[in-house]
Amino acid sequence: MPPGYIYRLETGPRMISRFGVFTSFQVNVDANGQNILGDAANEPSISVDPTDANKIAIGWRQFNTISSNFRQSGYGYTTDAGMTWHFPGVLQNNVFRSDPVTNSDETGNFFYLSLLVDTFCGDIWHSTNGGQTWTEQSPDGGAHSGDKEWFTLDRTPGSMGHGFQYQFWTGFFACDFGEFSRSTDGGATWQSPIDIPNSPVWGTLDVASNGNLFIGGGDEGSDFWCVRSSNAQNPNVTPTFDQVTTVNMGGSTVFGGAINPDGLSGQMFLAVDRSGGPTNNNVYMVSSVSPSGGGTDVMFARSTDGGATFSAPQRINDDPVNPNKWHWFGTLSVAPNGRIDSVWLDTRNAANNTDSQLFYSWSTDGGVTWAPNVAVSQSFNPFEGYPQQNKIGDYITIVSDNTGGDVAYSATFNFNPGTGQHEEDVYFVRVSPSSGATPTPTPTPTATPTATGTPTASPTATPRPTPTPRSAPTPQPRPTPPPRP
Numbered sequence: 001m002p003p004g005y006i007y008r009l010e011t012g013p014r015m016i017s018r019f020g021v022f023t024s025f026q027v028n029v030d031a032n033g034q035n036i037l038g039d040a041a042n043e044p045s046i047s048v049d050p051t052d053a054n055k056i057a058i059g060w061r062q063f064n065t066i067s068s069n070f071r072q073s074g075y076g077y078t079t080d081a082g083m084t085w086h087f088p089g090v091l092q093n094n095v096f097r098s099d100p101v102t103n104s105d106e107t108g109n110f111f112y113l114s115l116l117v118d119t120f121c122g123d124i125w126h127s128t129n130g131g132q133t134w135t136e137q138s139p140d141g142g143a144h145s146g147d148k149e150w151f152t153l154d155r156t157p158g159s160m161g162h163g164f165q166y167q168f169w170t171g172f173f174a175c176d177f178g179e180f181s182r183s184t185d186g187g188a189t190w191q192s193p194i195d196i197p198n199s200p201v202w203g204t205l206d207v208a209s210n211g212n213l214f215i216g217g218g219d220e221g222s223d224f225w226c227v228r229s230s231n232a233q234n235p236n237v238t239p240t241f242d243q244v245t246t247v248n249m250g251g252s253t254v255f256g257g258a259i260n261p262d263g264l265s266g267q268m269f270l271a272v273d274r275s276g277g278p279t280n281n282n283v284y285m286v287s288s289v290s291p292s293g294g295g296t297d298v299m300f301a302r303s304t305d306g307g308a309t310f311s312a313p314q315r316i317n318d319d320p321v322n323p324n325k326w327h328w329f330g331t332l333s334v335a336p337n338g339r340i341d342s343v344w345l346d347t348r349n350a351a352n353n354t355d356s357q358l359f360y361s362w363s364t365d366g367g368v369t370w371a372p373n374v375a376v377s378q379s380f381n382p383f384e385g386y387p388q389q390n391k392i393g394d395y396i397t398i399v400s401d402n403t404g405g406d407v408a409y410s411a412t413f414n415f416n417p418g419t420g421q422h423e424e425d426v427y428f429v430r431v432s433p434s435s436g437a438t439p440t441p442t443p444t445p446t447a448t449p450t451a452t453g454t455p456t457a458s459p460t461a462t463p464r465p466t467p468t469p470r471s472a473p474t475p476q477p478r479p480t481p482p483p484r485p
Helices: none
Strands: 008-013 016-019 022-026 034-036 040-048 056-063 072-078 086-090 097-104 110-116 121-127 150-153 165-168 180-183 201-207 213-218 224-229 243-247 269-272 283-289 297-303 327-334 340-346 357-363 397-400 405-416 421-431 450-456
Touching: 022 405, 040 397, 056 097, 056 110, 056 405, 056 421, 072 097, 072 110, 097 150, 110 150, 150 201, 165 201, 165 213, 213 269, 213 283, 224 283, 269 327, 283 340, 297 340, 327 397, 340 397, 340 405, 357 405
Parallel strands: 040 097, 040 421, 201 269, 297 327
Antiparallel strands: 008 034, 008 450, 016 022, 022 421, 040 056, 040 405, 056 072, 072 086, 097 110, 110 121, 150 165, 165 180, 201 213, 213 224, 224 243, 269 283, 283 297, 283 327, 327 340, 340 357, 397 405, 405 421
């Protein structure tokens, strides 16, 4: 669809949604901090400055109107640890983009990987001021890439591959070919793509403290793999993959499930422990999978031997086993002290089995045991606010520090009286083991939009350097599976 142009006369107060001791702050607000009526935002990816936890950036798919499927790469930043958010605009105005992924290095530089939907080519953007402004590192499409792309970087000072960026995508819809690429110069240039053994899809990747690269993904069904490259850190060689381990996740990936009709119920998330302690270089994998063809559970597996073998799958959600319940969008991160945090959306408390809440659990022993699950948010209807696309994205994300985790997720707390539905918006919430047991819900009145006398336009991006033109590659013929960006 073409860009959706809107002349807005109404805004509403931003949503601050409280649930016991937890507070979720709306991220996608206008220049005055108000909710933008009529838009939608999902697939949030969060980055936190490890040198200053007050500085956080989130990227997301920004739909300026729910009447169009056209989306752009939105971004927001905070300088007060998530209580106040600023939404300057999008990376490029009126450019069809999707699948946002953000990340940061150990000094607080932020990076944003964005997919150009027309060509399935990606590019990297860089921010040195906490996500307030972004500069394109590679030319438009210069990072190769493909559908459901993800990237990570080597944060270990002194490592041979320090600062290298590694990217992995699903090869069905690719810019040119392959599933993997590497940048040794901060995302400015990328090597010619190469294939990954077994062609895994819908996964993520991370780097161990010894520089080994690990990729986790599956086959759209019940097969999952952890793939290792020991030499991706060597700039003088073309990376190869020297270890492929089959991982039992206790179920199958669900695409097009009842809870998220046009999207995934969960992808594979892989994270490596770099704590330097007893669990250093453990490899963890988590995914929301269906054990029986019905709903999904958040399942976890760990490796203590560099990805050579993995534990039996372990169920993180601790409610009574019910094959019809949805525990979806499961994700995880590892704190510098080795604690593992996991969050997901959950229908356990919903009589209709669709209204969802954000839930949280953590492990301090390398995933051997998990804390009792904690409900973090109010309940919301995930089916409302669809922007001509019957899903609320494909993932949520979390970044952990030694005391807790910063979460970016989408929910529908804002009610729009003009449409009679709640809207898809991006929210930030802080979770922590010190928050205690599951809190008692504290009702928060739904914000009521109020008319203003001044039209509120869609946010306008800060002007950026004009990228170097790049000829568009010719996509290779591929099968046409159902998932799209």
